[in-house]
Amino acid sequence: MEDREARRQAALTADSAEERAVTGPVEKLQPSPRLRVREWPGLLVAAGKDALADELPMLASALAFSAFLAIPATLILVVGLFSLVAEPSVIGDLMEKLGTVAPAEAVTLVEDSLLQLESQSSTGLVMTIVGFLLAFWTTTGAMTTVMTAVNRAYDLDDKRGFPKKRLVAFGLVLVVGVALMLLAALLVFGPHIEGWVGDALDAESWVGWVWWTAQWPILIGVLFLAFSAVFALATDHTNRKWRLLSPGAAVAVLLWLLVSAAFAFYASGFGSYNKTWGSLSAAIVMLVWLWLSGLALLFGAEVDAEWERRRGAERASPRSPAPPR
Structure with a gap:
């Protein structure tokens, strides 16, 4: 705890020095300075200690x-949108793609709920409106938890009022929602585009290989940008610069992919959730997966916070005079 308090004081000193040096707008998009490879182990260890604290x-x-x-309300909104712009078969395509990174029980729970709602929907427009209102309240509630965790990682007190917090949380929901919709569009319509391009070029196998290879880089890239935006917008810090790329976002994405794959493998091969929980097994698996996903996301915020504290301490420390020639 004493070490953490020392880092907090160093961060406050660095922030004060940075604020005195500011002469123009600071909330702008810019690339992150390069993090040296030898700095990663110490950075991750310090972020882990901060995460526990x-x-x-x-x-x-x-x-x-x-x-x-937030899942039920979001599913109502998704079904309403699907009924307006897409065919029911799209649900199966999306769940098939989700099954590559999520546990099978969680995917089955979402797919069954979507299909049941879709079969019982009367008017897509009404379902979309109701789903939007419910999803707004529940998803922004989840995002306020993210905001609390990110501000705690930066040792900040979030002084924004309730309305502003909800508006900022809604902005974060939009960022994540747009990212997920882009991924869904690419994963669902990508194979069709691949077929059209392959037929046009008379190179179906080559185009198919290119698309199969490009799916994971696209997934990682979109999540990377979305996580970077969440970490930047969640903090109540007017002088914090919005960086396009951040080490915390990279750690969060890679850690999320690893823990999702590992838990999916465990749940399918070694877990005994069906024997222990029966009909509740799908909900239990979903909750555990969401908890692991939350750990990955919030640990990325801790990595970003520790990285910026170290950079702030370097900027605030006086430079050694150059040796005489």
């Missing part, structure tokens, strides 16, 4: 619970 597992549990509550 900030009670990250508890915050991830709150985020998982809030996200789980």
